[in-house]
Amino acid sequence: MALAQKLIQGGLAPGDVHLFEASQRAGGLCASKTVDGYTYDETGGHILFSKNKPVMDWVIEQSGGVDQFTWNDRNTKIRYEDRWVHYPFENGIGDLPDQANFECVSDYVKAWHERSASHSEAPADFESWIQWRFGEGICEHFMRPYNEKIWKRDLAEITSGWVAGRVPDAPIDDVLRASIGIRTEGYTHQSKFAYPLKGGFQAITDGFANSLEKNIRLGTPVTDVRKVGDTWKVNGEEFDRVVSTIPMNLVPDFLQDIPGDAASAMRELSNNQISCFLLALDRPEHPDLSWVYLPHHNQGPANRITYMSNYSPNNAPDGKSSFLCEVTSRGGSAFPNASLVDEVIDGMAHAGLLTRDEILFTDRTDTRWAYIVYDHGFEARKAAGLAHAEAVGLHLLGRFGRYDYHNSDQCVIEAEKLSVTLLADAKKG
Ligand SMILES: Cc1cc2nc3c(=O)[nH]c(=O)nc-3n(C[C@H](O)[C@H](O)[C@H](O)COP(=O)(O)OP(=O)(O)OC[C@H]3O[C@@H](n4cnc5c(N)ncnc54)[C@H](O)[C@@H]3O)c2cc1C
Numbered sequence: 363m364a365l366a367q368k369l370i371q372g373g374l375a376p377g378d379v380h381l382f383e384a385s386q387r388a389g390g391l392c393a394s395k396t397v398d399g400y401t402y403d404e405t406g407g408h409i410l411f412s413k414n415k416p417v418m419d420w421v422i423e424q425s426g427g428v429d430q431f432t433w434n435d436r437n438t439k440i441r442y443e444d445r446w447v448h449y450p451f452e453n454g455i456g457d458l459p460d461q462a463n464f465e466c467v468s469d470y471v472k473a474w475h476e477r478s479a480s481h482s483e484a485p486a487d488f489e490s491w492i493q494w495r496f497g498e499g500i501c502e503h504f505m506r507p508y509n510e511k512i513w514k515r516d517l518a519e520i521t522s523g524w525v526a527g528r529v530p531d532a533p534i535d536d537v538l539r540a541s542i543g544i545r546t547e548g549y550t551h552q553s554k555f556a557y558p559l560k561g562g563f564q565a566i567t568d569g570f571a572n573s574l575e576k577n578i579r580l581g582t583p584v585t586d587v588r589k590v591g592d593t594w595k596v597n598g599e600e601f602d603r604v605v606s607t608i609p610m611n612l613v614p615d616f617l618q619d620i621p622g623d624a625a626s627a628m629r630e631l632s633n634n635q636i637s638c639f640l641l642a643l644d645r646p647e648h649p650d651l652s653w654v655y656l657p658h659h660n661q662g663p664a665n666r667i668t669y670m671s672n673y674s675p676n677n678a679p680d681g682k683s684s685f686l687c688e689v690t691s692r693g694g695s696a697f698p699n700a701s702l703v704d705e706v707i708d709g710m711a712h713a714g715l716l717t718r719d720e721i722l723f724t725d726r727t728d729t730r731w732a733y734i735v736y737d738h739g740f741e742a743r744k745a746a747g748l749a750h751a752e753a754v755g756l757h758l759l760g761r762f763g764r765y766d767y768h769n770s771d772q773c774v775i776e777a778e779k780l781s782v783t784l785l786a787d788a789k790k791g
Contacts, residue, residue: 363381363388363389363567363570363571363574364421364424364570364774364777364778365605365777365780365781365784366379366381366570366574366577367424367570367573367574368777368778368781369781369784369785372781372782372785373785374784374785374788376576376577377576380577380579380601381578381579382579382582382583382584382596382597383578383579383580383581383582384581384582384583384584385580385581386580386581387580388568388570388571388574388578388580389564389568389570389571390567390607390760391405391729391731391732391761391770392405392408392563392566392770393563393564393727393729394561394562394563394564394565395562395640395725395727396561396562397640397642397723397725398642398723399678399679400642400670400671400677400678400679400682400684400725401560401561401562401670401674401676401677401678402562402638402640402670402677402684402686402725403562403563403564403638403668403670403686404638404729405636405638405729405732406636406638406666406668406688406729406732407653407666407668407670407673407686407688408563408770409434409436409555409556409557409652409673410422410431410555410556410557410558410566410770410771411554411555411556411771412771414771414775417771417774417775417778418771420774421566421770421771421774422556424566424569424570424573425558425565425566425568425569425570426565426569430558430559430560430565430569431556431557431558431559432556432557432558432559432673432674433554433555433557434554434555434556434557434652434672434673435553435554435652436554436555436652437650437651437652438652438653438654438655439651439654439655440454440504440654440655440657441654441655441656441657441661441713441714441715442457442458442462442503442504442657442658443459443658444714445457445458445459446654448540448545449655450532451500451503451504451505452466452470452496452500452532452536452537452540453532453536453537453546453547455467455500455537455540455541456540456541456542456543456544458503462499462503463541464499465499465502465503466497466499466503466541467499467537467538467541468497468499469496469497469498469500469501470496470497470500470534470537471534471538472497473493473494473495473496473497474497474534476494477494482494484522485522486522486523487517487518487519487520487521487522488509488517488518488520488521488522488525488736489506489516489518490518490522491522491525492505492506492517495529503657504657507657507658507659508655508657508665511656511657511663511665511690512634512665513634513690513733513735514634514690514692515692515735515737519737519738520735520736520737520738521736521737521738521740521741523736523740523741524736524767528767532546555652557673557674558674559674559675559676560674560676562674582597584596584597584606584608584616585597585615585616586598586616586618587604587606587616587617587618587756588617588618588619589618589619589754589755602788603755603757603784603787604756604757605757605758605759605780605784606751606758606759606763607758607759607760607763608762609631609633609731609762609763610628610631610744610747610751610758610764610765611628611629611630611631611632611633613747613751613756613758614628614629617754617756620750621750623746624747624749627742627743627744627746627747627750628743628746628747628750630739631734631740631743631744631747631765632693632735632737632740633730633731633732633734633735633762634690634691634692634693634732634733634735635690635691635692635693635695635697635728635729635731635732636688636689636691636728636729636732636733637688637689637690637691637697637698637702637726637727637728637729638686638687638689638726638727638728638729639664639685639686639687639689639702639703639706639724639725639726640670640684640685640724640725640726641684641685641686641687641707641716641721641724642684642721642722642723642724642725643671643678643682643683643684643685643720643721643722644682644720644721644722645682645683645720646681646682646683647683648669648671648672648683649669651669651672652668652669652672652673653666653667653668653669654666654669654715656709656710656713660709660712661710661712661713662705662706662707662708662709662710662712662713663689663698663702663705663706663709664688664689664706664709664710665688665689665690666687666688667685667686667687667688667710668685668686668687668688669683669685670684670685670686671683671684682722685710685715685716687706687710689702689706690732690733693730693731693735702726703724703726707721707724731761731762733767734761734762734765734766734767740765744764744765747765757780757784759773759776759777759780760773760776761773764776
């Protein structure tokens with residue numbers, strides 16, 4: 363939708379832009395649901411932030427303007443046994459029990475020294491990378507159990523290719539300070555975030571969808587895309603250019619004449635799915651937290667809990683509050699069964715986050731494409747898929763469209779870049 367907006371704002375006639383959307387609702391992963399006055403983000407907790415201010419401003423403007431948003435201070439923590447640990451973990455080790463603090467700082471220093479003395483290169487697999495980067499203490503107390511929960515596989519099966527900018531990189535002095543209790547900030551760029559006052563994160567894409575109402579064909583899955591000379595046919599209808607934001611591993615289902623090796627490269631791109639639970643609580647208010655990480659298995663299957671009712675006063679009825687709990691599973695597998703919510707609740711109760719009698723009701727949404735899995739061979743498969751699309755002139759865009767680990771602001775940035783190319787093409791005729 364951002365691309366459609368950019369094309370129209372760039373001068374393309376609105377009648378020349380057509381969006382095919384399989385679902386009855388536009389917005390994809392930006393999806394929210396309201397049940398009995400409680401609103402939650404169905405595909406996991408979403409916040410609006412961007413290092414790119416013009417993009418942030420543009421998104422806010424398309425979504426109805428700054429008055430439609432509330433601004434929150436990000437306050438995230440890790441739950442460790444019965445205590446809160448500052449996030450990122452290596453900036454919070456002073457909050458740990460003494461022995462764990464010692465193990466983390468001692469092994470961090472050893473890992474730092476070994477890296478500096480040997481000038482070793484960053485290992486390619488994620489398990490070796492976390493040991494190389496953080497040392498065994500931080501791996502054991504946080505990194506390994508947390509990442510095993512999210513990725514649902516042995517960490518040696520995934521690469522360290524996705525970590526840049528995603529796993530914070532604390533200077534050793536900050537870790538030493540943290541260990542003795544001097545507070546350091548590890549992750550400042552999302553320190554404030556915006557969130558729609560009403561309707562959950564989906565209110566943002568609803569804002570886009572409202573102005574593109576005539577362009578979007580809801581309930582219209584793309585089933586057949588073929589190149590005919592210099593033009594394209596989509597479901598039999600002729601177009602000059604085609605852009606796909608459909609997950610790249612589904613492209614071989616609809617793109618005709620795709621060679622076998624490109625098709626299998628695309629199909630074998632892997633992803634993890636997510637099951638999200640709303641817990642509607644009879645609790646007047648929460649502590650001032652945005653979200654918390656639950657790294658340990660005895661805290662249940664959820665890896666992250668969002669304090670959903672803290673994001674906007676309208677996310678829960680007056681005097682009530684809510685949690686959003688996220689549980690991942692391997693892409694393509696059956697979603698975990700109905701008892702999953704009980705395991706989530708038991709784990710949270712064990713972690714001291716709630717008591718069962720506070721829960722009024724729960725709601726669940728399962729989503730197939732949530733996280734890109736950077737397994738070995740991923741980069742080569744992705745490159746082969748992109749190369750074929752480029753060779754035939756099919757534009758791929760978006761988080762799963764290109765298999766880039768993008769948040770929505772980065773999707774907008776990429777849409778803007780593509781709009782420049784497409785508008786220049788359109789001018790040439
Ligand atoms: C757990 C989680 C947390 C996140 N947190 C944040 C956050 O805090 N902030 C943030 O900005 N971003 C966040 N994101 C990322 C954000 O949701 C995505 O980057 C963004 O929504 C991706 O948009 P997209 O257009 O690329 O794809 P999608 O949103 O996946 O849209 C793809 C669309 O294609 C449609 N489609 C599929 N097949 C067909 C077909 N055959 N024909 C027609 N249509 C089809 C789908 O219905 C869907 O509407 C998070 C994502 C997850 C999973």
